[in-house]
Amino acid sequence: MEASATTNKASSLRWALLRRALLGRPASDPDERSKEGDKHISRKAARGFDLIPCQAIETGNSREACLCYTLPTAPSPKLFLHQRADNGVDLNDFEICNRHDIDNTGLVCRWPSEEVLAYYCLLQADMFRSKKVIELGSGYGLAGLVIGMVTEAPEVVISDGNPQVVDYIQHNINANLAAFGGTKVKSMLLHWNQEAASDISDSFDVIVASDCTFFKEFHKGLVQTVKFLLRKEGRSEAIFLSPRRGDSLDKFLVEVKESGLHYSIDEIYDSKVWRRHEDFINGNDSWPNYEKDHCYPLLVRVHL
Incomplete structure (x- = not known):
């Protein structure tokens, strides 16, 4: 029973994460769970193994992020990786996935x-x-x-x-x-x-x-x-x-x-x-x- 309750709780929290992403609700919304709780139940990667040094680069685009990796090989080349910003979910993603x-x-x-x-x-x-x-x-x-x-x-x-x-x-x-x-x-x-x-x-x-x-x-x-x-x-x-x-x-x-x-x-x-x-x-x-x-x-x- 205890394991089942824990599983149900985690599932409910993950649904809350999805709801907040879709509605664009800030984490400070009193109806939502705290960010600290999110870290423990979200299956999204919170961090990595920190094997290759990298830093964020300003893009001027709120929907896009850029990371600059410094590869640990001579002469330490820079690799620029552009990705979607970590600030929500686009409903169009799901339509494309289904299609x-x-x-x-x-x-x-x-x-x-x-x-x-x-x-x-x-x-x-x-x-x-x-x-x-x-x-x-x-x-x-x-x-x-x-x-x-x-x-x-x-x-x-x-x-x-x-x-x-x-x-x-x-x-x-x-x-x-x-x-x-x-x-x-x-x-x-x-x-x-x-x-x-x-x-x-x-x-x-x-x-x-x-x-x-x-x-x-x-x-x-x-x-x-x-x-x-x-x-x-x-x-x-x-x-x-x-x-x-x-x-x-x-x-x-x-x-x-x-x-x-x-x-x-x-x-x-x-x-x-x-x-x-x-x-x-x-x-x-x-x-x-x-x-x-x-x-x-x-x-x-x-x-x-």
Whole structure:
């Protein structure tokens, strides 16, 4: 009974969050819950792992935010990431999601796994040398942009199934064009549940994705997309960084196995990421709604 009451309370609070976002009510509204309570029940990422230094840049646009990342590689290049401002929900988002059979999580925020994936790619830059790369379900495109800036990949495609998100990806590519050197970086609208264009079949050496295994209804389409895109010759692979999120990741891996693909899974793949995780778990650093199941991404490598 106590567990049920707790669950109902959390659900009610999340509905209050949605109501406030839709109505544009300020958090100070006496009829609404406090911001402090929001931090504990919201599934929206309150913060990240702080692996890549960044600071907010003034845009002069109340609907848009810009972050400037300083990549920890010589000569410390700057990466500019434009995203939607964190101040509400546009009802048009839901109409577009229904029309395209997609979700809007790429617009909500930068999820913790995105930063971890970008950081992992920074450390494993040699993995992408002379490789054709695609990022799936990229959100604002942080990892793909990092790969384009610091590796010697000849081509990087940054994709998402949401056309609004793809517009942001292209905006971010344009904002960082001078930093890509000889790497060709482009955006692509790619829906996992629809047949992909034949000209990209069997053409990618490396696929990367973060937090893309949450929605179980997209598992089959995601796995088939990976199988369709991976180059059949050579050592091609897909790299996923995803939290378990209940049984979502496990069910995704069942789908991977049933498709004939192979995978490995690693929990401690980087000492710095693991130390940050332990700090949050032990209360040495503050992340009010941090849960390992929901926030800590596991490394999954999938190959033919």
